[in-house]
Amino acid sequence: MKLSLGPLLYYWSRDDTFAFYQAAAAWPVDSVYLGETVCSRRHTLRLPDWFSLADRLAAAGKEVVLSSQALIESESDLKLLRKIARNGKFLVEANDFGAVRLLAEAGVPFVAGPTLNAYNPDTLAMLHELGAVRWVPPVEMPARMLAAMPVPASMATEFFAYGRLPLAFSARCFTARHYNLQKDDCQFKCLDHPDGLTLRTREGAAFLTLNGIQTQSARVYSLAHRIDELRAAGVGLLRLSPQAQRMAQVVEVFHELITGGLAPAEAPARLARLMPGEPCDGYWLGQAGLDWQPERAALPS
């Protein structure tokens, strides 16, 4: 089993982003996803910056994957997408069927990202025929659905195993809305919230996280204690979603898990001190995503 560092979902300063990936080069992750997937207004790093980070991480022995934007709206979004699709060097994660079209046309192998909504064998087989060498199931996919999915032999399964769940995309920017700013004049308020803005119910319960045009869970999805179930369901890579603080320690916990240095049952306690919110694992159990039932088995033994 391998570890991947998913695309950075937040907007960090240029210095913080470079520092994060410089550190990540030394972490025990096999694969690193780079690029802006959430908002086309986020520019502290331009495409050449991402390419130069990609070169550095590749030189450090990482497999690099360039992630594409999930919500494509304008011609400039498409221009960027074409440049990524035709980079000629690195694997690309397609997060939209426009990207699939461009990658298939170019005959380039790709990773089928979680927003492609591959929920069934026919769609998965089609993505494989078009060139997908790996797929990331929708984050809401339960263990039993994944276990029932016939995955082509030469296709790897990567599963979102740690981080705030990316739940929704909108054209509307909820961070700008919070500050009474129009999206076109958002003053890049996301920079002030490196782990997003917590949305609470009127009873004060942390419920969601506003991250620009993306809405995430407030709880942190963690399947660390379920590593045996993930293996049994055919998962080859665990995706860890970057957070602003304590990511190195999070990676270390997962590394110890897959190398046998840490018992899965010990993982929740270790991670509790590292997480930016309460844990959840409901999706894997086929329940409400926000549920947390670490004692319950997701698959029949």
Next chain:
Amino acid sequence: MPALLELICPAGSLPALKAAVDGGADGVYLGFKNNTNARNFSGLNFDDAAIAAGVDYAHGKGRKVLLALNTYPQPGEVARWQQAVDRAAELKLDAVILADPGLMAYAAKRHPDLRLHLSVQGSATSYEAINFYRERFNIQRAVLPRVLSLAQVETVAQNTEVELELFGFGGLCVMVEGRCLLSSYATGDSPNTCGVCSPAHAVRWQQTPLGLESRLNGVLIDRYADAEKAGYPTLCKGRFEVQGETYYALEEPTSLNTLELLPQMARLGIAAIKIEGRQRSPAYVAQVTGVWRAAIDAVKRAPETFAVAPAWHGQLDKVSEGSMHTLGAYYRPWK
């Protein structure tokens, strides 16, 4: 010349279908009574006999019937969706509205004469994505998510042969459909797989000393003062607290209403206008269909001098969520 500004209306039941046809809809869309469509609510939708009767009624008056099969089939259950496609072909429906590429491949291969529309649940926001479905499955029409500005819609229209259908009126889905898991995060039921958003079985109302509370699987969605009108607890239209401020953090309970954009939509060559609301009553369908029929006819007669009649807004506001309406993303500053 392809059709222009067809009026496509919702039918959650046979009486609603008749109301739409009688009110002047060019087409109605409906779904089976199961999770093969995105409005899988009890008491709603059609069995085989009702669809057959509906098709007879609509075709008898020269109108179209479209079948929504816009959820995502899952392993071990794909046959249910495929059989629904087969039934659509047998019943001579005018098109099926699909979101899943695997199901489109099945439909295109098995029923090459069956017209395919890309559902809004397919989340295609660019011509590259739409042209993907055109090349692979020969889709004839795409329903665009309610997230693009009109200028962005124009770029899509200029770069694809696929007919475009835009939302005209009804509940405003603020998220990109097919890419929203908020309901499944809170309740376990997903729009993508179960065909429900904020499902009724998860809703609880409770009068408390602080006011009337609406909950979704225990999560407090909103709380209403005595004088306030309470709305259905759709998750994205609740009031929440962000940094100490309580407000509609995602979206107000409001309806989309794009009547005033009709001339621009006509100029862009938009093939169809979709009215939302399969969960609404036949009376709603009749009211909305009548207004939109009159408006579309007026645009076709004289696009240059088209003006929204005040009476139209009045009639639509009566059936709008929160009695408010918005141009949504078509109007750039909304974003």
